[in-house]
Amino acid sequence: MSLPLAPGLAGTRILLGISAGIAAYKSAHLARLLKKSGFEVRVVMTEGAQAFITPLTLQALTGEPVRTSLLDPEAEAGMGHIELAKWADVILIAPATADLMARLAHGHADDLLTTLCLATEARCLMAPAMNQAMWRHPATLANADRLVELGWILLGPDAGDQACGDVGLGRMLEPETILAQLLDELEPARDEALRVMPVHRDLVGRxxxxxxxxxxxxxxxxxxxxxxxxxxxxxxxxxxxxxxxxxxxxxxxxxxxxxxxxxxxxxxxxxxxxxxxxxxxxxxxxxxxxxxxxxxxxxxxxxxxxKKTEDAxxxxxxxxxxxxxxxxxxxxxxxxxxxxxxxxxxxxxxxxxxxxxxxxxxxxxxxxxxxxxxxxxxxxxxxxxxxxxxxxxxxxxxxxxxxxxxxxxxxxxxxxxxx
Known part of the structure; x- marks a missing residue:
């Protein structure tokens, strides 16, 4: 799947953040879809994310070096993390784990990805992914509410079978759905007939x-x-x-x-x-x-x-x-x-x-x-x-x-x- 971009969106620079969840395997497909749709894509991975998918895979799909460390001497010689933060038009984190959501909700900057998010003026979106009980925990729902207040746009999560064997709300949206919702957010006039009113986040936690x-x-x-x-x-x-x-x-x-x-x-x-x-x-x-x-x-x-009876x-x-x-x-x-x-x-x-x-x-x-x-x-x-x-x-x-x-x-x- 690839979707045509509206005039002015071709070449939009997306920084794809990947955190440490099993759904990270879907991020490779998402990166490919973003490239096919005409976006410029660079990837930042947390340390834990590398246990689920390799930086080399993402580099092959995007054609760009993958950044994984805040303290990379070669990159930081030119204040690389600040340059990345300025480069991005959009930051999209998929998957966003409960831990990453908690750190961003409370303003932590203890790795490259969270530091970028605090240093950027880009539009910020995330696709949560976690166990259904973790998503329903009051702390996670409070963090989601706080992130929305800070300007983050949450895509999902979805419901269904989970890798742990549970069934419920918490799994990451499929890459095709993330792409469609991303375009919907970036193109205010897209499918205007279906966009009936601004969405209020007044039921978070309900x-x-x-x-x-x-x-x-x-x-x-x-x-x-x-x-x-x-x-x-x-x-x-x-x-x-x-x-x-x-x-x-x-x-x-x-x-x-x-x-x-x-x-x-x-x-x-x-x-x-x-x-x-x-x-x-x-x-x-x-x-x-x-x-x-x-x-x-x-x-x-x-x-x-x-059966029908013989009489009427x-x-x-x-x-x-x-x-x-x-x-x-x-x-x-x-x-x-x-x-x-x-x-x-x-x-x-x-x-x-x-x-x-x-x-x-x-x-x-x-x-x-x-x-x-x-x-x-x-x-x-x-x-x-x-x-x-x-x-x-x-x-x-x-x-x-x-x-x-x-x-x-x-x-x-x-x-x-x-x-």
């Missing part, structure tokens, strides 16, 4: 669980009860929360969407499976029940395919109630800030207001799925937000807009309410 998509309730081995939900709204909310710095778990019914960068995804089928997955991620700070959960399931699932009397199914996921979470002793969705076809605010009261929710997002062009399956949506304040039900209307934009507007309101 743990968020979101449900999305439909559930399927089996009738027999080949048939099920379900609905038309595409999952697009829930996935857009997950992406918006992750971009704002939250640690996001997306519990998803069967959909065909890609997992947003930096989001942990748990795939489920039925409502019961969805509730189990959500409860496995409690406690959290924010729960958004965006999934279109089937209200009923078959009382008994047929072992074999249900039809088929009678016995259904039982599914668990109410959003109400269950709202009723927990350690309840998070709980947001429900109400997809209605009539009396929108009446039904949504009833859900707000009955289920003791903090906020309901109501949308009229009978309107043409919005709701299930479409790329646009509109919503009315309802919440209780000073013994009264308040409302705020969000007009029709792309679901990505609507998700950011909803998360704006949620973050304000949580504060």
């Amino acid at each position: 743990r968020v669980v979101i449900t999305a998509g439909p559930t399927r309730e089996a009738l027999d081995p080949v048939r099920y009860l379900s609905n038309h939900s595409s999952g697009k709204m829930g996935y857009a909310l997950a992406a918006a929360c992750a971009e704002r710095g939250a640690s996001v778990t997306l519990v998803s019914g069967p959909v065909t969407l890609s997992t947003p960068p930096g989001v942990e995804r748990i795939e489920v089928i039925s409502a019961a499976e969805m509730l189990t997955a959500v409860e496995s991620r409690m406690p959290c700070d924010l729960f958004i029940g965006c999934a279109a959960v089937a209200d009923y399931r078959a009382a008994a699932i047929s072992e074999h395919k249900l 009397s039809g088929l009678t199914l016995e259904l039982v109630r599914n668990p109410d996921i959003v109400a269950t979470i709202a009723a927990r002793p350690d309840r998070p800030f709980t947001v429900g969705f109400a997809a209605e076809t009539q009396a929108l605010e009446t039904h949504a207001g009833s859900k707000l009261e009955r289920k003791r929710l903090d906020l309901v997002v109501a949308n009229d799925v009978s309107r043409e062009g919005v709701g299930f399956g479409g790329d646009d949506n509109a919503a009315t937000l309802l919440w209780r304040e000073r013994e009264r039900t308040r409302r705020h209307t969000l007009p029709r807009q792309p679901k990505t934009a609507l998700a950011n507007a909803i998360v704006d309101h949620i973050a304000d309410r949580m504060r």
Whole structure:
């Protein structure tokens, strides 16, 4: 993969910093992508990084000598580290370990890479990479928040399988994704139609669980009860929360969407499976029940395919109630800030207001799925937000807009309410 650069970006000088994480093996591919895309690239490696990948590999890929030591007599004869700091238009650290993040957050300059970062006026970005428990540690999240305050742009981390065998949020983004996000940061006009608003980092340190998509309730081995939900709204909310710095778990019914960068995804089928997955991620700070959960399931699932009867009397199914996921979470002793969705076809605010009261929710997002062009399956949506304040039900209307934009507007309101 290589992406064309906008006029004025060709020849941009990127200093690629590599710290001591197993994800350093991906840095070689990243260096190659940066070169193919038209950037000038020089590499600085920490001492620990050399245990994972050799400087010779990076030198071969970039065509430039790799710097590894602050106290290099030949380079420092001309104040080499200061010259490097001045040379760079952009500093990109990938991977950035928890240790490196901590040192940069507190202004340390005890090796070449951290010294460069303190001495530069370049734009600074990093792609964190570490064990999922290390990323979730309050100290790491506080350091991430501090780095953002200092002007750093964090790319990721991503969620998935980790080298240690764990699964969760903390792995480095793939090189192709890092390149795409780097270009997005350097080219403000790139894909302007998709860039709906500036990203606020107001959810750093928050743990968020979101449900999305439909559930399927089996009738027999080949048939099920379900609905038309595409999952697009829930996935857009997950992406918006992750971009704002939250640690996001997306519990998803069967959909065909890609997992947003930096989001942990748990795939489920039925409502019961969805509730189990959500409860496995409690406690959290924010729960958004965006999934279109089937209200009923078959009382008994047929072992074999249900056959048509010879007469015309039809088929009678016995259904039982599914668990109410959003109400269950709202009723927990350690309840998070709980947001429900109400997809209605009539009396929108009446039904949504009833859900707000009955289920003791903090906020309901109501949308009229009978309107043409919005709701299930479409790329646009509109919503009315309802919440209780000073013994009264308040409302705020969000007009029709792309679901990505609507998700950011909803998360704006949620973050304000949580504060």
